[in-house]
Amino acid sequence: MRILRLTLHHIRRSPFQSLIAFLTVFVSFFIINSFIFINRGLSNVLNYFETKPEITIFLKDGLDQAAVESIQGELATYPDIKEIRYISKEKALSLYKDINKDNPLLTEMVTASILPASFEVSTYNPKVLEVIAQNFSAKNDVVDEIIYQKDVIQSLLSWTLVVRRSGIALISLFISISFVMILTLIGMKITNRKEEIKISRLLGASKFYVKRPFLMEGVIYGLIGSFFGFILSYVLIYNFRSPLNVFFQPIVFIPEISLFEPILLAAEILIGVLIGLSASWFGARRYIKW
Template structure:
């Protein structure tokens, strides 16, 4: 039975190729834009997360603190869900860091010994808004001499301002993108509605004959619904494919421009996984648009009888 319906749907498409092309083109444009906006929102969220978690908190340890107390503090931080990327820097490591920083003047490195450098624990927070709270708690630890925060370097609130701006940009990208996609989705819905309504009108005599022969409503409606689903699926795949080609073409340039900022996954499998999730979501949305448009067209036609 399904083969008969598919053949009928294919014959309807061949009879009116320009209507089919119009429907597929509008749907293709809709999902091309939807794919691009999805990647833009994903990338902006990654950039925002990068800058939110970039600053390091450095807890400088008192000279008389023993290894047991330092390990206890590390375990406490390790169990804190707000904290990540914990690293202990010993006095010897601190000296090596100093020597690298003063490599242009080796004499400075030779004049100091590890004993003058405090050991420290470096870590990041999962969200920049948690930094102040975590810093205040860390300062209260007995073995902590002082706490530094890299976001406070070179002008205190600079990084916070950057994060706030990124949040604003991300919000506007998301809001404008969703609004535009909804507009295009509504346009696709109405184009499908018009095309399917015209298709039903041109088949009125055929439908009446089938009804006189005792054909069930499902038998009459199924080819029309399948035709709409075909338009939607072809439009989704076409729009998604065009967007993916454009994205893959620009990815090397984007990654090289942003360098250390992980704006897009560098692992090809992870990136393809994201693209396939977008495709699956768009196919589901396209099928819903097709079902809604075709069923509404059929319902309007039934009321006119």
């Protein structure tokens, strides 16, 4: 109890230095946590596409019924086919109108004749899609264009990778800033309290005894900073949950609160405490020479 009182006394005695240390950890964890939530959402998007292997084959205009049936027949010969859906020009128009029902300007000018008919093929095995795409891209007489999920996934994957790598770089940067900031501030506080440490040592205090309040101080910055950083980012992200989920429909970008959040909070607090403890330990080791 006495050590905690002494630590709080140290914090109160230099409130601005303490505030800087707290804010650094707080901002770091706010950014770290925001990245974790964004990354989680992007993973959900990626996962959605990855678990829905699908290819869309747009047909050339003017194909007769027999040609369409022949293509459908050929598609059915492939293994692991889950579903083959034929989207006629009329059906395509109806889908288009349904999607753009709130925007009559977009629907007025469009007729069934300008929209292509297509086949949507989904499989149980994504490798089959690759074979279909390869084979049908050669059929220039009947196939106009092929949209293959792999392209979407690869594009998403590359974007996700960029976001993840930037996130990891930023997280590392902010963890380093927090570490160096706490280390420096603890060093300054030790220098300010040099006389007190010297007196305590002369009265028989061990080195660990005089280090303890500084170690505890680092732990408090890590604990409080990481906790409030998490809470603020959590509140902000969940405040935007509805618009984000509407935007990414049918993908759930920010899912309902689950066990993930308390586990993440505990992990971040642990990391925050470890940063605070290690930084103050290095600071105390570096500056307490008496």
